[in-house]
Amino acid sequence: MSNADAIKKFVIDEFLPDVAPEDLAVEYDLLADGVIDSLGLLKLIAWVEDHFALSVHDTDLDPNNFRSVQAIDEFIDAARSQVAGS
């Protein structure tokens, strides 16, 4: 499963149990209409840290990093390359 698929699966399981994966576009804005609220965001970040073995720093807590499946995917890629490069 690609990262994007795993992220989508988590978002659907956790926040959109009645939605089929093909109905959730990767660029869909999850924050704008409250699919993920501020508490959901904390849950999502905890899952990202756990699942991808990353630690999300306070400076990375910009909601825009978690706005869509695609944004989360890109954030994880960027965070990993940083880890690899340091």
Added chain:
Amino acid sequence: MSTFRQRFLDQVSRRPGAPALVWHGEVTTYGDLYELADKARTRLEWSNLQPGDPIGLLVKKSPQAVALVLGALLSGRRFLLPSPALANSALTSLFAQASCQAVFAPEGEPEFTPDPSIAPEPVEASDLDDVRFMLTTSGSTGLPKIVPLPQRGIDRFVEWAGAEFDIRPGRTVLNYAPLNFDLCLLDVWTTLAHGGQVVLVDPDYAANGRHLLDALVRHEVNVIQAVPMFFGLLLDVVQPAVDRLEHVDRVMFTGDAIPDRTLAELPKLFPNAALHNIYGCTETNDSFVHHLGSGDTAATPPVSIGSPLPGVHSLVMTAEGAVLEGPGTGELYVSTPFQAAGYLDRARHTDKFVPHPTGADERPWFRSGDLVRRAEDGRVFLIGRSDFQVKVRGVAINTAEVEHVLLEHPAVLEAAVVAVPDPIAGRRLVSAVHRADGSKLNSLVLRQHCARRLPQAAIPSTMHIVDTPLPKTPTGKVDRNAFGSKGRTP
């Protein structure tokens, strides 16, 4: 002004052979009804009661039940008329609070047995001078409140309603509500005072649209007063292009906001009817009426509650505690010629039966608990219960408004929204939606719909979407308590 009793006896002596009640197709004439009522009166008077002792009446709807209430009215006795659907313990408490010395059921029906584990808690009673009917509120939580209605207020209401809705000999009125409801003051008691015929809907069949349609057609009903659910049930079974109920000329809906899609169908089903939106509550009886007129132009939402009835005063209090002048939003206060002086239990008046909030007059006022919006042109619109005003993440939200937005989605048949306590967020909104058959509606689509119309904090955190009707209270309103407790879906 004539009293209810005089008016009814007048109908009996002038037109004893005229039909008074229809029950499962069987007619009871005014003469027959008087005989039944007189028997009931005799039974009450032989029951070893002191003059002035109040009694309890535990009645389901039937001609015998109507006769028993009439018997109590004829003997001039005060009576409590609670919902027979209440738990035995609640009934025991209510009868005790009202100091009922005996409880009567219609002849031949099982007698009431009090719950022995309930200790009577006497209350400090309000002034009960001139009171006959004691009804109860339909509050969803706790013991209902007892509302003693002065007979003079009822007589004034009967006079107004008879003239307003053209209720007279030769006219047929549908009674949908259970007999303990305040709505019966219009469709049963006003009709019997003015010589019309009441078609009683058996509460056991009240959710059966076919049965309702059959009653309207068979008995050529002219006047209908019912909660919006009634019209929804009817529209589910009629063939929109074919069925026309042409003999109906008055349609009154009350008790809840009517869904736009229900309203839109009414002029087709009732092509000759004037539509009326009635606003009222048990404590004050009706206080506002909006005449929508007839035909397709009548069914343009949103429906206002119209203007105060003759003799009714109203004001709107803003959240800041000022009397609203001009347009704006606030809680509706009313003062009506029909209203109760207070609850039976004086301790429960607080914050409901109040003086004028700024002391501008000496009238007794009632806080409706309803949130209204007054438009530029002075029309008043019901938004919802002011109890539905909640704060979610610091934002004031009216859950009734959120429901209204959900209902605007074409695939949504019913919607309910509640605020539930959340250990972290304080409160969050949970919604339940009944979607149309075959619709592919999902929470993502519904969220986008809401996001275009509501502030973000007002978009429900949890959206249950189901293919079955939402649970209802006995009065046909969506039972918000039934799903609010379920909490977050996984």
